[in-house]
Amino acid sequence: MLSQLARYAAPxxxxxxxxxxxxTDGIRDxxxxxxxxxxxxxxxxxxxxxxxxxxxxxxxxxxxGESVLxxxxxxxxxxxxxxxRSVDQHLGHFDYTNARxxxxx
Numbered sequence: 001m002l003s004q005l006a007r008y009a010a011p012x013x014x015x016x017x018x019x020x021x022x023x024t025d026g027i028r029d030x031x032x033x034x035x036x037x038x039x040x041x042x043x044x045x046x047x048x049x050x051x052x053x054x055x056x057x058x059x060x061x062x063x064x065g066e067s068v069l070x071x072x073x074x075x076x077x078x079x080x081x082x083x084x085r086s087v088d089q090h091l092g093h094f095d096y097t098n099a100r101x102x103x104x105x
Contacts, residue, residue: 014090015068022105027095029104032072033059035091036080046081 022030034057035042044053058079062071073084098104 014087018068018090018093025095025105027103027105029061029098029102030068031059031061031098031104032068032075033057034072034076034084034087036076036082036084038082044080046079049079 019030022028036058042055044055047053058072058076060071060075060078062068066074069087072087076082076084093105095103095105
């Protein structure tokens, strides 16, 4: 069963496309992050969260079997207190070496 966000993205194939491209590039660790917009303004972290009020992209490591969009919604909710209702566009990605010495995207 697909989550609300996964159902939203399924027609566009965005999740599958991003995952397939990463795997083609040899990258297995996907770490979603988001620019959240609420009332026409980008959001800061929640006042009661770690690094409260900073301009940081909410995001985090996926659990085994968790979709990119489900992880994004979970992390955004934890870090801002908001519920993600839609994903409007993919802004891009970057690759980096994570703490385990592997490449994450």
